Amino acid sequence: MTDSIRVLHYGIGHVGGEIARLVHRRPDMTSVAAVDADPSKIGADLGMLFGDDAWGIFVSPDLKSALQDAEADIAIHTTGSFLPQVVDQLEELIEAGLNICSTCEDLSYPALKRPELARRLDGLAKSKGVTIHGTGVNPGFIMDKFVLAISGVCQEVRHVRVERIVDASKRRPPLQLKTGAGLSPEEFLAQTETGAVRHAGYQEAVALIAAGLGWKLDRVEETVKPIIATEPVSTDVLSVEPGQSLGLHQEARGFVAGRPLIELILEMRVDRPEGYDRVVLDGIPPMDVKVIGGTHGDRATTAVVVNSLASVLAAKPGLATILDLPLALGWGV
Known part of the structure; x- marks a missing residue:
């Protein structure tokens, strides 16, 4: 891994977009690729989607094309709340050798209601040597x-x-x-x-x-x-x-x-x-x-995710909950 955390953005909705903007402002992070299924976003420059200058990163329709010319350390995943709906996406990211920080609420403690999926993801992540983590403001901070x-x-x-x-x-x-x-x-x-x-x-x-x-x-x-x-x-x-x-x-x-x-x-x-x-x-x-x-939900979720990236990368391979990671700390400016 380079000194700067290389980030792939998987999902460029409201929260995913806020996260991309925050990553772009961080001197210790670099956005390298983006994936979204929205036809209106595919091919667009990621920065220009937010009314910013061009970042030189263009939204891809799928993970394979996103990684053709980019290498990432971690994927920020922001496409859904329920694990059965997004497990295929998570497995594809793991198979690609990417660590994952996701806003999927189910993923915050999947052993509770999705034990079979939790074991499956944990085993796959360990076999690929990567960590997968679900977090946000709630679950992920305020109420836990x-x-x-x-x-x-x-x-x-x-x-x-x-x-x-x-x-x-x-x-x-x-x-x-x-x-x-x-x-x-x-x-x-x-x-x-x-x-x-x-x-x-x-x-x-x-x-x-x-x-x-x-x-x-x-x-x-x-x-x-x-x-x-x-x-x-x-x-x-x-x-x-x-x-x-x-x-x-x-x-x-x-x-x-x-x-x-x-x-x-x-x-x-x-x-x-x-x-x-x-x-x-x-x-x-x-x-x-x-x-x-x-606590403002969207802003805090964005912060918790971005502030957790270094800890996710430093964690042992497998499925990690907030109990496995240190408290996410803000960035002083």
Whole structure:
């Protein structure tokens, strides 16, 4: 590997594009190739896609063509949330000898719900001598690694509660729609069952906390419910009438010896709530840490991914979770 980390971008959507821009600003990293299936992006200069000067990197339709004239150390993968939908992409990247840092929420702790796929990816990565890692802001930081970092000052921890309240009215259109805002209760329920309305990765975050604290989980329960409007609300993207959903209230609970020792609570709503992130640990000493205004999801996800690259490259081959890597550190300027 050269002194500069050579990055292949696999997926140039909103988050993938933000990541590419951040990598371009980092003096210790170099973008060398990009892959995206969108016909409107194929052949385009990566920099010019973002209104920047030309970078001399052109978007390829597939991995083979992307690597014809480029050598990469690691692929940043940003195409999907669910492992069954992206496992073929991940395996192709591993077969090409690339380390991977992915925003796929399932990949943050795939042993929980996809144990067979986890074993398959782990075995393939080890055979190729590369590391594969799933991360982001959540899962990947706010509701798991941040919690575990705070627990480091506790002699013991008896209960974990995490709250994340997000003002979705300020977020990009796809995320506003993902909250279920503007749907009737019946439409909301139907879309939660398909996975169109919910935040992926919450059960994985519970499992990561439990594993980090040495708790053996009995089970994880998850619920997603609409927050019903009592008055009209509108954003630049959508309108909500009384009786319709303002957004979602999602909870995940981890049970240990029959008791709910881990509680994760998420609200994403468009009626402009005061956003915050809060971690409450019942322990010795007790801890109550609140991030006023909350953590911006897209910007933080971009940062966590890029700040994790060096650690992924330094890790042992195989499937690595946040428990296997050091805390990602920011870049001082």
